Amino acid sequence: MNVLSVQNVSIQFGGLKAVQDVSLEVAASELIGLIGPNGAGKTTLFNIITGVYKQTSGKVLMNGLSTEDLTPFEVTNKCKGARTFQNIRLFKDLSVLDNVMVSSHGQIRYNFLSILLRTKTYVENEAQIEKRALDLLKLFELDKKANELAKNLPYGDQRKLEIVRALATNPKILFLDEPAAGMNDEETAKLLQLVRKVRDDFKIGILVIEHDMKFMMGLCERIYVLDHGQLIARGSPDEIKKNPEVIKAYLGEEEAA
Amino acid sequence: MRGFITPIATIIASTLIGLLLMQVLGPYHQTVLAFVGINIILAVSLNLVNGFTGQFSMGHVGFMAVGAYVSAWLSTVILPQFSIWNSCMATPIVGQFLFLGLIIFGGTVSAAIGVLVGIPSLRLRGDYLAIVTLGFGEIIRIFILNVDQVGGARGLIGIPDLGGLPWILGWAAMTCVFCYRIVRSSLGKQFMAVRDDETATRSMGLSTTNIKVRSFAIASFFAGVAGVLFAHETQYLNPGTFTFNYSFQIIAMIVLGGLGSLTGSVVAASLLTFSLEFLRILQDLLGVDLRMIIYAIILIIIMLTRPDGLFGQKEIWNIWKSKARA
Numbered sequence: 001m002n003v004l005s006v007q008n009v010s011i012q013f014g015g016l017k018a019v020q021d022v023s024l025e026v027a028a029s030e031l032i033g034l035i036g037p038n039g040a041g042k043t044t045l046f047n048i049i050t051g052v053y054k055q056t057s058g059k060v061l062m063n064g065l066s067t068e069d070l071t072p073f074e075v076t077n078k079c080k081g082a083r084t085f086q087n088i089r090l091f092k093d094l095s096v097l098d099n100v101m102v103s104s105h106g107q108i109r110y111n112f113l114s115i116l117l118r119t120k121t122y123v124e125n126e127a128q129i130e131k132r133a134l135d136l137l138k139l140f141e142l143d144k145k146a147n148e149l150a151k152n153l154p155y156g157d158q159r160k161l162e163i164v165r166a167l168a169t170n171p172k173i174l175f176l177d178e179p180a181a182g183m184n185d186e187e188t189a190k191l192l193q194l195v196r197k198v199r200d201d202f203k204i205g206i207l208v209i210e211h212d213m214k215f216m217m218g219l220c221e222r223i224y225v226l227d228h229g230q231l232i233a234r235g236s237p238d239e240i241k242k243n244p245e246v247i248k249a250y251l252g253e254e255e256a257a
Numbered sequence: 258m259r260g261f262i263t264p265i266a267t268i269i270a271s272t273l274i275g276l277l278l279m280q281v282l283g284p285y286h287q288t289v290l291a292f293v294g295i296n297i298i299l300a301v302s303l304n305l306v307n308g309f310t311g312q313f314s315m316g317h318v319g320f321m322a323v324g325a326y327v328s329a330w331l332s333t334v335i336l337p338q339f340s341i342w343n344s345c346m347a348t349p350i351v352g353q354f355l356f357l358g359l360i361i362f363g364g365t366v367s368a369a370i371g372v373l374v375g376i377p378s379l380r381l382r383g384d385y386l387a388i389v390t391l392g393f394g395e396i397i398r399i400f401i402l403n404v405d406q407v408g409g410a411r412g413l414i415g416i417p418d419l420g421g422l423p424w425i426l427g428w429a430a431m432t433c434v435f436c437y438r439i440v441r442s443s444l445g446k447q448f449m450a451v452r453d454d455e456t457a458t459r460s461m462g463l464s465t466t467n468i469k470v471r472s473f474a475i476a477s478f479f480a481g482v483a484g485v486l487f488a489h490e491t492q493y494l495n496p497g498t499f500t501f502n503y504s505f506q507i508i509a510m511i512v513l514g515g516l517g518s519l520t521g522s523v524v525a526a527s528l529l530t531f532s533l534e535f536l537r538i539l540q541d542l543l544g545v546d547l548r549m550i551i552y553a554i555i556l557i558i559i560m561l562t563r564p565d566g567l568f569g570q571k572e573i574w575n576i577w578k579s580k581a582r583a
Contacts, residue, residue: 050460076462083460091453093517093570094446101443102450103461108443112471115442116435118260122442129443169462 001064003028003173003205004049004081009058011048018044020229021058026173026205031195033220034209035240037249041229042209043086046177049207050083051075063172077106082166083175086209088158092151096142096161099150100133103168107132133168139201140164140194156187163198173205174198180212188212192219213250217241225249267430275423287422291490293530294425295483298432300510300522302479307508308516308570309440310472311452312379313387315504316394317480322499323370323397324363324481325488329416330407332359332489346417356419360428360485367481368474375473379466394501402496412495419489428486432479437519439475448472449517513559515566520573525566 004026011019019041026032036042047053049060051072060067062079076082091099107129114122137143140160145153150161159179166174176195180188192215199206210216216223217237225233225240227249233240240246279287303317336342346352378389407413439445447468450458455465488494510529514521532555536548559567568576 071459071464073459073462073464076460082462085457085460089454089457091450091457093453094449098443098446098449102446102458102463104443105447105461105463110444112444115438115444117264118438123260126443165461 001028002026002061003063004207005061006045006049007059007061009045009048009055009060011044011053012056018229019048019055019226022226022229022231023058024224024231024234026207028172028205029199029203030205031199031219031221032205032207033216033223034207034226035211035213035216035223036226037211039228040226040249042226043177044229045226046083046175046209050081050175076169076171080170080172081175082169082171082173084159084162084166084177084179086178086181088155088162090150090158090161090165092149094150095147096137096150096153097130097133097146099161099165100136100168101129103165104129104133106170136164136168155182156190159183159191160194163194167198167202171204173207176206176208176210178210179208180210180215188215191215195219264431264434267434268427271426271430272423275421275426278426279422288490289531289534291422291425291486293527294422294429295487295490296507296510296526296530297429297523298479298483298486299507300514300526301429301432301436301519302476302483303507304511304514304516304519304522305436305439305448306472306476307511308518308522309445309452310448310469312469312472313383314390314473314476315387315501315508316374316390316392316397317476317507318499318501318504319390319394319397320367320371320477320480321484321487321503322394322401322496323477324367324484325494325499326401326407326413326484327366327481328359328363328485329413329488329494331362332419333413333416334406352419356424356489359419359489360424360482363485364478364481367484368478371474371477372470375470376466379469379473391501391504394499394504398496398499401499407494410496412493412497413488414493416488416492416494418492420486421490425486425490428482432482433519433523436475436479440519452517509556511566513556513566515568515570517570518566518568518572521566521568524568524573 002025006022006024009019009022010017022045034042034045044053048055049067051067051070051074062075062081065079067075067079070078091102094102109125110122134143134146137146142157142161142164145157150158153161179195180191183191195206195208196219208216208220220237222235223237223240224231225246232245232249233243278290282290299317299321303314306312306314345355374393378386381389401407402410440448447458447463450463451465451468458465506529510525511522513529514525533548533552536551540546540548
């Protein structure tokens with residue numbers, strides 16, 4: 001079953017057709033890439049999928065549920081899709097552990113009154129949430145930094161924490177918005193391992209936006225290419241590399257001699 | 258069961274301290290201390306909204322007015338019409354229990370109004386929210402000014418003398434305990450998540466409006482409680498007390514103590530309330546009223562030397578710990 005299916009989605013801002021008639025699918029535990037030059041409409045499509053923008057036409061089904069009429073937080077809760085951000089958006093004044101605990105809100109089983117009285121339910125539930133968060137952090141080797149403030153982490157760890165935080169919501173599909181932005185080659189290589197690990201350990205679908213071609217070719221099983229709001233190619237990394245349309249979009253047209 | 262120990266111990270301790278102070282101190286000092294307690298309740302609860310949730314509310318005293326007037330209207334105008342209430346009040350112990358009911362009722366009404374005001378206005382951010390809450394505080398005041406049942410501009414007199422220091426100190430302590438427990442829970446950490454990044458909070462599957470309204474309702478509840486205590490301590494209510502001037506004073510306290518530091522609010526609320534009183538002595542010596550000038554200078558100096566407030570976002574014991582380590 002497809003965890004995500006985007007069907008003929010278009011969006012128009014005034015006269016600008018930012019995304020036109022785009023369709024794509026992500027199956028469970030598939031690693032899919034979405035590439036395209038700057039301004040191709042990648043992030044716009046992402047925002048439609050996660051419920052930030054409403055499409056002018058077409059349909060988005062996530063886990064079989066239409067995201068139409070859902071606000072972003074409902075998309076995460078009901079459709080089980082979580083995302084990271086291009087410009088890191090951590091809860092910077094909270095500790096690493098708290099960042100993960102806040103997004104584990106689906107595990108909360110106590111009510112408000114039990115906080116005031118510290119009832120047994122509250123204490124046990126809270127301990128269980130904390131343990132789950134620590135386990136998640138351990139998987140990504142962040143458990144030693146659990147009590148540091150998120151803003152004090154090095155850049156690579158902040159990216160990592162964003163992924164952990166998204167995973168804490170128990171998603172079926174994960175959206176990564178330019179995860180390699182601002183990273184050097186070494187960090188990018190590490191990130192590649194990390195994303196693979198997430199897919200293998202959690203068996204979830206992952207959709208990555210990125211314009212680092214090398215990174216994407218190494219990571220993804222299938223790639224969609226977007227240019228000027230339209231899907232110009234789709235296929236395996238090797239097919240994409242050879243596709244003349246893609247080369248044209250990225251490098252420009254060859255001049256006739 | 259361990260969770261009950263702190264609140265119960267706090268209640269017993271503050272009651273005993275309150276009773277003791279009532280024996281030792283004269284009426285003037287008792288009143289000053291009562292205002293310190295009330296301001297602590299107001300500052301700590303407002304810090305939940307302004308400091309922890311990052312929403313700038315300027316109408317906190319409006320909610321206090323709701324609690325004060327609702328309870329005072331009940332205890333002076335409505336309930337004395339029933340002989341059952343009067344005979345119950347004749348027995349001090351029963352009267353104290355009824356007062357507890359009155360406090361919780363006043364707080365609840367105030368929280369309900371907090372939810373009603375919060376749902377539309379908390380969709381706004383920053384300056385806009387500040388203006389709406391400021392407006393709300395004034396609406397409450399003007400409304401009360403025009404209700405003859407509670408005395409209008411003349412004020413409401415003859416409010417029964419209930420509560421006193423043990424109640425005020427007890428609630429001040431309980432407010433701190435409860436607010437601290439709330440911000441330490443993962444439900445309470447959602448407040449800080451909203452403060453740090455609303456977009457990210459939403460994308461984690463949390464409704465930011467719900468979280469903000471929740472924080473607003475809790476703060477309004479405690480403001481209402483402060484109002485009930487205030488009404489039955491001063492035994493006289495006047496709409497002039499609840500101007501935005503008072504709201505600003507509370508904001509000054511939480512900014513001074515540190516937005517996001519509960520102990521900071523307690524220290525700053527005590528410091529500012531006391532200093533306004535102690536400066537009276539200076540006034541007697543000099544013969545001119547320099548109180549507000551010196552008060553302002555103290556504020557300026559502290560904000561220049563400690564721009565994040567006294568404790569920043571830390572609690573007092575965290576600062577001690579880091580000092581001890583260094």
